[in-house]
Amino acid sequence: MFTSETQLRVRYADTDQMGVVYHSNYFDYFEVGRAEAIRQLGYTYAKMEEAGICMPIVDAHARFLRPALYDNLLTIKTTLKELPVHHKIEFVHEIYNEQNQLLCSGKVILYFVEKTSMKRAVMPEILKKILEPYFT
Amino acid sequence: MFTSETQLRVRYADTDQMGVVYHSNYFDYFEVGRAEAIRQLGYTYAKMEEAGICMPIVDAHARFLRPALYDNLLTIKTTLKELPVHHKIEFVHEIYNEQNQLLCSGKVILYFVEKTSMKRAVMPEILKKILEPYFT
Amino acid sequence: MFTSETQLRVRYADTDQMGVVYHSNYFDYFEVGRAEAIRQLGYTYAKMEEAGICMPIVDAHARFLRPALYDNLLTIKTTLKELPVHHKIEFVHEIYNEQNQLLCSGKVILYFVEKTSMKRAVMPEILKKILEPYFT
Amino acid sequence: MFTSETQLRVRYADTDQMGVVYHSNYFDYFEVGRAEAIRQLGYTYAKMEEAGICMPIVDAHARFLRPALYDNLLTIKTTLKELPVHHKIEFVHEIYNEQNQLLCSGKVILYFVEKTSMKRAVMPEILKKILEPYFT
Numbered sequence: 001m002f003t004s005e006t007q008l009r010v011r012y013a014d015t016d017q018m019g020v021v022y023h024s025n026y027f028d029y030f031e032v033g034r035a036e037a038i039r040q041l042g043y044t045y046a047k048m049e050e051a052g053i054c055m056p057i058v059d060a061h062a063r064f065l066r067p068a069l070y071d072n073l074l075t076i077k078t079t080l081k082e083l084p085v086h087h088k089i090e091f092v093h094e095i096y097n098e099q100n101q102l103l104c105s106g107k108v109i110l111y112f113v114e115k116t117s118m119k120r121a122v123m124p125e126i127l128k129k130i131l132e133p134y135f136t
Numbered sequence: 137m138f139t140s141e142t143q144l145r146v147r148y149a150d151t152d153q154m155g156v157v158y159h160s161n162y163f164d165y166f167e168v169g170r171a172e173a174i175r176q177l178g179y180t181y182a183k184m185e186e187a188g189i190c191m192p193i194v195d196a197h198a199r200f201l202r203p204a205l206y207d208n209l210l211t212i213k214t215t216l217k218e219l220p221v222h223h224k225i226e227f228v229h230e231i232y233n234e235q236n237q238l239l240c241s242g243k244v245i246l247y248f249v250e251k252t253s254m255k256r257a258v259m260p261e262i263l264k265k266i267l268e269p270y271f272t
Numbered sequence: 273m274f275t276s277e278t279q280l281r282v283r284y285a286d287t288d289q290m291g292v293v294y295h296s297n298y299f300d301y302f303e304v305g306r307a308e309a310i311r312q313l314g315y316t317y318a319k320m321e322e323a324g325i326c327m328p329i330v331d332a333h334a335r336f337l338r339p340a341l342y343d344n345l346l347t348i349k350t351t352l353k354e355l356p357v358h359h360k361i362e363f364v365h366e367i368y369n370e371q372n373q374l375l376c377s378g379k380v381i382l383y384f385v386e387k388t389s390m391k392r393a394v395m396p397e398i399l400k401k402i403l404e405p406y407f408t
Numbered sequence: 409m410f411t412s413e414t415q416l417r418v419r420y421a422d423t424d425q426m427g428v429v430y431h432s433n434y435f436d437y438f439e440v441g442r443a444e445a446i447r448q449l450g451y452t453y454a455k456m457e458e459a460g461i462c463m464p465i466v467d468a469h470a471r472f473l474r475p476a477l478y479d480n481l482l483t484i485k486t487t488l489k490e491l492p493v494h495h496k497i498e499f500v501h502e503i504y505n506e507q508n509q510l511l512c513s514g515k516v517i518l519y520f521v522e523k524t525s526m527k528r529a530v531m532p533e534i535l536k537k538i539l540e541p542y543f544t
Contacts, residue, residue, distance in 0.1 A: 012443070012453075013296060013436045015289040017342055022285050023193040024163035028421045035420070035479070045420075046479040057159040061197040070289055071443070071454040148307070148317075149300045149430050153423040153478055160421060164285045171284070171343070181284075182343040206425055207307070207318040295465040296435035329431040333469040 002080040002134040006036035010072045020067035026104050027060055030093040033078035034108070037091075041130045053121050055089070055110040062093075062106035072097050083128075083135040087111050087120040138216040138270040142172035146208045156203035162240050163196055166229040169214035170244070173227075177266045189257055191225070191246040198229075198242035208233050219264075219271040223248050223256040274352040274406040278308035282344045292339035298376050299332055302365040305350035306380070309363075313402045325393050327361070327382040334365075334378035344369050355400075355407040359384050359392040410488040410542040414444035418480045428475035434512050435468055438501040441486035442516070445499075449538045461529055463497070463518040470501075470514035480505050491536075491543040495520050495528040 008029060016022040038045050045055070068074055077094040084090075088111055095104040112121040123131075144165060152158040174181050181191070204210055213230040220226075224247055231240040248257040259267075280301060288294040310317050317327070340346055349366040356362070360383055367376040384393040395403075416437060424430040446453050453463070476482055485502040492498070496519055503512040520529040531539075 009443075011436060012288055012439055013294050016284055017287040017289065017291045018190055018192065019289045020192070023196055024160045024285060027160035027163065028419060031420055032417075035417075044479060049478075054154055056154065056156070056203070057200055059197075059199050060159055061195075063195050064193055067192070070457075071452060145304075145307075147300060148303055148424055149432060151425040152420055153425065153427045155425045158421050164283060167284055171281075180343060185342075206321075207316060290462055290464065292464070295468055296432045299432035299435065326426055328426065328428070328475070329472055331469075331471050332431055333467075335467050336465055339464070
């Protein structure tokens, strides 16, 4: 298992007239979680795209338990429970506020895809080698 | 069962550098579907909020099958499979392109909540009366 | 002079906790205005990109007079005061609510650019021919 | 004069199909700059709203010189050139990439307004006292 944490602050633009973060923004926060998880491993999603692999999202799910509010400093916990074997990778996300209350949990499934052909690919070897030690 | 359709055009702002609609925007499109579904019933979500009831989202799920592209005219099909009995309502959404290909399907669960107290409420009587004939 | 009008409805996602449309969304609305202006001329921005020309924005200005609210049906008036001679084009935008009150006015300057080289280009001949009659 | 700097990383959601940050996102970045400028002074915009003052934007302008790209770590420089005397405050923003190239500059004018009445107000005394030493 590999787990990573990162923080971000809720922007005014993310709030809605209910006075809370509009729900679709949490999916953007999840993506920040994924990007920082890969960076903490010493690689980046940007490098992966440069190397010709991109990761379209095929499935996204979120449960909203408590609202995030403007200016809240959120902690995004991103977990990879299994090492991906084929073209598919599944991230689990949890978002906490400063009182360590769970606000939102979710799961996002992405495919590794060749950027030019959009054909299914596998996780780049370089990332696989970094991740393997977490799953043995 | 109640089903409603509406259309919207993909904006440039909704695309990402993969050349497709960024996934979190589909949840905004789903919401357009819900708003127009209620409008087609002769009521509006805006009126519901004025009447003191708001509808926070508690669960959102989407599967992405094919990418939507810039300037695509999308059809959003919004379905209520059951008449809500308590504080909970569940919408099913499907998004099609102009070639009638299914691009994305999803399910969004919302609660009826009193705007001031944020306590659970039920569907406004006025909306219930309009919807009942679709479920008998 | 060429003027065009289109309408759009304010989405919940566009509101903020002040209960009004968050200001940066107006620039997205302006873009809807430009896209529909070109469509009303019988061409589309999408076709222009396919033909190898894109239009990055180099300058954007907006004045906010009255707030747009959730579910408001807005009219976006888009005006081309001069036929562009070189690589530069300037659009004037005005946004009105259903009571015909001016909510926001703005000006956006874009360049015609070759998509592959990002070098300055001129307006595609096809669009120029359609526009010329409005400026004589 | 008061100047403040903060950093943020470009999210995938902020890019468009031109492969660069979509222009309206810069106005959201400007707002991050303002929020962090106030925080660095020992106050927050969130506290100001709690104290009954909000700050709607009345004018926003940006010039786009070079594109910001996905995953770029941007520096937002926010400057207050004059201490506001009445209900009006003007922020100057500059955004730089990691190579210290200026990507975008802008100016945003906001009003101090009473949250309940939406009547013009002045800068809260607490913030004025913190700012005054920078302007003498």
